[in-house]
Amino acid sequence: MSESHQQLFDVTVVGAGIAGLSAAVAAASAGARVAVLERAPEEEFGGNTRWTEAYFRMSSEDEVSADFEERLAENAGDHLDPYIIEQVAQPYQFWPSFVKAHGMPDPELISELAGRAAETVKWLKTFGVRFDTLPTYFITAAAPRLMPVGGGLALIEALRDHALKLDVQIFYETTAKSLSRTPDDRFLLACSGARGRIAFNSAALVLGSGGFEGNPEMLAQYIGGAARYLRPVARGGYQNRGEGIRMALDAGAAPAGDFSAYHAEPLDPRSAQPEALVMNFPYGILVNRDCNRFVDEAPGPVDVHYDHISRAIADQPGGIAYVIYDASIDDVPNWKRSIRTDQPAITADTVDALADKLGLASERLAATVAAYNDACGKGEFKALEVDGLATHGLFPKKSNWSRRIEKGPFAAYPIISGICFTYGGVKTNRHAEVVDCDGRPIEGLYAAGEAAGLYYQVYTGATSVMRGAVFGKTAGERAAALAQRSRER
Structure with a gap:
């Protein structure tokens, strides 16, 4: 596509749920020129976040639940190789390359999520979001839950409003189709939508595009015959069709999380x-x-x-x-x-x-x-x-x-x-950088939320929106810094 048909930005964000909007606001706050691509029409933007209570597994605004890291570590995968467990006990820089690319939720990710949850809540509160320990639909519960008053919708509306104040451009009814690199090593994202074909040229790309619960072909491919009986829990799930994950895998990203399972609700x-x-x-x-x-x-x-x-x-x-x-x-x-x-x-x-x-x-x-x-x-x-x-x-x-x-x-x-969301996605490190199959970061490519694989076996409740916010914010900050370095070259 010729340059005349390209939109130039510092950072392109795919998806306008909690992960994408957290990334967009963080990047724009750092001075980056940001575009957000959202498949849904404006009145239904926000993916799954729009429809959820958005519980955070936190005992207060200042700390995660006592069992937070333990529960995530317990659900790190079936029959893990003792050698892998031995290696991740070392400092990250000493991990073998294939361990850095391993699909499990490694201690680096878990500790980063736990350590940055409180500061992320405080950051969200600066946009007018209020949090409280409100009643849940669970009659018996093992862990405390903090909730944004107004649920996920309150989160994304507050972030979207602030993004617009920062001159973030949001392109509704726009779907990312394919990803390539330009000769000067920028990202070129080919899209289609209400305005026809369009391409976005940017120094950094953040994938906050969700999982593949809205894609019957990918569900059947990864989950098997039971997929025929599944349907998304809420309408936002139909918008999540897996293109972001596929584009990143095609670009060399390592897979992570359990592609054969999903977070289920009755x-x-x-x-x-x-x-x-x-x-x-x-x-x-x-x-x-x-x-x-x-x-x-x-x-x-x-x-x-x-x-x-x-x-x-x-x-x-x-x-x-x-x-x-x-x-x-x-x-x-x-x-x-x-x-x-x-x-x-x-x-x-x-x-x-x-x-x-x-x-x-x-x-x-x-x-x-x-x-x-x-x-x-x-x-x-x-x-x-x-x-x-x-x-x-x-x-x-x-x-x-x-x-x-x-x-x-x-x-x-x-x-x-x-099906609330799928577990399989791309491997990221603690900086929300997408890593390749040798554990090396793919420069300029970030992922957060469902697009980043994390969970195995059983979902650790009240962590999905939290991790979207935590790593979305991280991705936006990192993407903006990379774009600034790119401008200075």
């Missing part, structure tokens, strides 16, 4: 509203279409375990399950807080009648409920704490809150596995 498939969550299953049982239980519904606090339980639902016949419970759930204080769907529960006076309404085999469901009831032991039911009231001689075991389902009326919700 959704009512009947509802069209964002995050139509159903999280009361710790107080009932989950059955699939064959009326079989398939998972421990209550291994511990729901905020720790809903992720892998939701993914297990995707592996069931038809990718659907049903939570079965009875009137005794009314003993659980505020249990309806865990229901975010706008659709009513399906109710009936008997288990057989409930099965008929669900389209399930009544005899099989009655047998499953009876087997569960027979396995429930005696003990004190403590609704709001892990009570150890477990089943006996039943597989799979239910570890807590196991009470007989026998008090009518009986009720159920259908549940599918909703």
Whole structure:
């Protein structure tokens, strides 16, 4: 594309969610001329951030939760090579190249995220964002959560407004298509959109373009057959189609995070509203279409375990399950807080009648409920704490809150596995620089948020928006400094 069709900037940012807008504001505050490319129309900018409560895993504005680094380290991948673990215990400069490029969330990233969370919250507050420890939809929770008042929407609106004051140019309905380097080693990003074809020429490029939860082809490629049953938790997820990740991989970036997994939430498939969550299953049982239980519904606090339980639902016949419970759930204080769907529960006076309404085999469901009831032991039911009231001689075991389902009326919700975001992305270092397969930074290329791979196995709750803000800010600062050096050459 000729120079006459190119837009010249110091820094180009792809994506206008928490990661992209944090990068844009940080870069512009440092004096850089910044463009932000956003696939969505202006009224729906912000990707997943727009639709989320945006919890931060922090006990206060000054410190992360006590278990923050431990939880992220525990979820660093399955069967890690002891040699890798041994190497990352050394100072970073001594790590072998392939260890620097390893896809796990290494200690450098985790410590940087933990160490810069508080200063990032204070930075966000300078734009008028307020934080508070507000109630969540979790009836039981293992970790404290700080929340921006107004959720993710408040975050991105505050950042967008400040970006505009700094003369950041935002190009809505604009999609990045391909990435190349110019003869003078600048980035050339070819795009299409409402204005036709356009290219952005910049010294630095920040990818805040999200994951690939909106791309059925990439979901099937990486996640497999269960992908056919998945849908994004909120509309913002449909905008995340993975182009940023693919462009970076094509440019030599190392992959990171678990491409075969995703952060899942339990959704009512009947509802069209964002995050139509159903999280009361710790107080009932989950059955699939064959009326079989398939998972421990209550291994511990729901905020720790809903992720892998939701993914297990995707592996069931038809990718659907049903939570079965009875009137005794009314003993659980505020249990309806865990229901975010706008659709009513399906109710009936008997288990057989409930099965008929669900389209399930009544005899099989009655047998499953009876087997569960027979396995429930005696003990004190403590609704709001892990009570150890477990089943006996039943597989799979239910570890807590196991009470007989026998008090009518009986009720159920259908549940599918909703995909909040994908785990796979590109490898970054603590400076948000994208690294290649030899662990070397790709000069001028940065990534933050979902585009940067981090998570394995189970999502460490209330860290995704936080890491988007922390590393987005870092990426913007670094990109602006690089652009300044480029101008001075």
